[in-house]
Amino acid sequence: xxxxxxxxxxxxxxxxxxxxxxxxxxxxxxxxxxxxxxxxxxxxxxxxxxxxxxxxxxxxxxxxxxxxxxxxxxxxxxxxxxxxxxxxxxxxxxxxxxxxxxxxxxxxxxxxxxxxxxxxxxxxxxxxxxxxxxxxxxxxxxxxxxxxxxxxxxxxxxxxxxxxxxxxxxxxxxxxxxxxxxxxxxxxxxxxxxxxxxxxxxxxxxxxxxxxxxxxx
Numbered sequence: 001x002x003x004x005x006x007x008x009x010x011x012x013x014x015x016x017x018x019x020x021x022x023x024x025x026x027x028x029x030x031x032x033x034x035x036x037x038x039x040x041x042x043x044x045x046x047x048x049x050x051x052x053x054x055x056x057x058x059x060x061x062x063x064x065x066x067x068x069x070x071x072x073x074x075x076x077x078x079x080x081x082x083x084x085x086x087x088x089x090x091x092x093x094x095x096x097x098x099x100x101x102x103x104x105x106x107x108x109x110x111x112x113x114x115x116x117x118x119x120x121x122x123x124x125x126x127x128x129x130x131x132x133x134x135x136x137x138x139x140x141x142x143x144x145x146x147x148x149x150x151x152x153x154x155x156x157x158x159x160x161x162x163x164x165x166x167x168x169x170x171x172x173x174x175x176x177x178x179x180x181x182x183x184x185x186x187x188x189x190x191x192x193x194x195x196x197x198x199x200x201x202x203x204x205x206x207x208x209x210x211x212x213x214x215x216x217x
Contacts, residue, residue, distance in 0.1 A: 007052065009118035010125075011035070014050055017126060023048065043067040046137045047083070048129075056111045059125070061133050062086030063140040068170045075211050079163040080199035084171065085140070085149045089133050096149055098139060099132040147175040151185060162201035165189040169212055179216040186213060 015035070019025070023037035026047075030036050034051045049060035062083040069082055085096070093101040102110070109116070110124055139145055150171055153164045168189075172182050186209055193205045 010057075010121050011050065011052060013118070013122040014125065017122075017129070018048060040066070044141065046140070047086070048133060058111060059089045059128075059133070060086060061089050061092065061136060063137060063146070065143075065146065065171065065174075067174070068167055071170045072166060072208070075208060077166060077204050077207055079166050079204070080201075081163045084146060084167050089128060092132055092136050096136065098136050143171065144175045147171045147177060162193065162197055162199060165193050165201060165205045166208055169208060183213070183216050186216075 015025070015037075018037040021039075023039045023046075026036035026038050033053060034049065036047060036049045039046045043066045045064040045066055047060075047062040047064070049062070051058045051060070063085050064082050065084055068084065069079070072079065087095050090102050090107050093099045110121075110128075116124070147168070150164050150167050168185055169182060172185070189205060190209070193202050195202045197205075
């Protein structure tokens with residue numbers, strides 16, 4: 001019963017908060033236990049995802065640059081994941097050196113619904129939304145910061161990070177990164193992205209490299 005009340009009250013409050021602030025529900029990607037909300041401003045697309053069960057929930061924060069995705073599409077390249085950067089909100093301080101780091105106990109009590117009533121959970125979630133999620137997404141207007149975050153990823157640690165080898169070039173051009181640095185990154189990714197990499201990343205990377213590397217000479 002508590003899980004039903006939690007879903008009806010907490011999730012509804014999150015929905016109302018985000019839609020009132022200009023986020024749209026992504027009905028194509030949302031499902032019974034996962035809701036995605038997106039806000040698009042020009043080339044920038046911000047996303048907050050809420051995954052919930054009867055016992056706990058997780059909030060994801062992602063950023064896309066639609067211009068980068070369009071330029072890749074023009075080359076016939078479709079990344080498996082379209083997010084340039086993103087993670088759960090509690091990972092933001094460690095991954096991107098932004099915002100206050102939650103202690104393990106704080107995070108556990110925040111995400112496990114048995115510790116708080118739905119209204120209290122929402123108030124706490126809203127505070128993290130205001131102090132971590134939105135300030136972090138606002139940082140993504142700075143394309144140079146986005147570039148630094150994209151290229152800092154160690155793509156060999158998690159399969160989905162292989163898409164970073166497709167994003168860096170166009171993000172770098174938008175950030176006015178030197179051709180020399182971009183060529184070095186092509187060399188770096190050439191050593192890391194091997195045949196058989198997840199999501200056909202190897203074939204996509206070669207296609208990108210063969211089509212744009214000549215522009216860096």
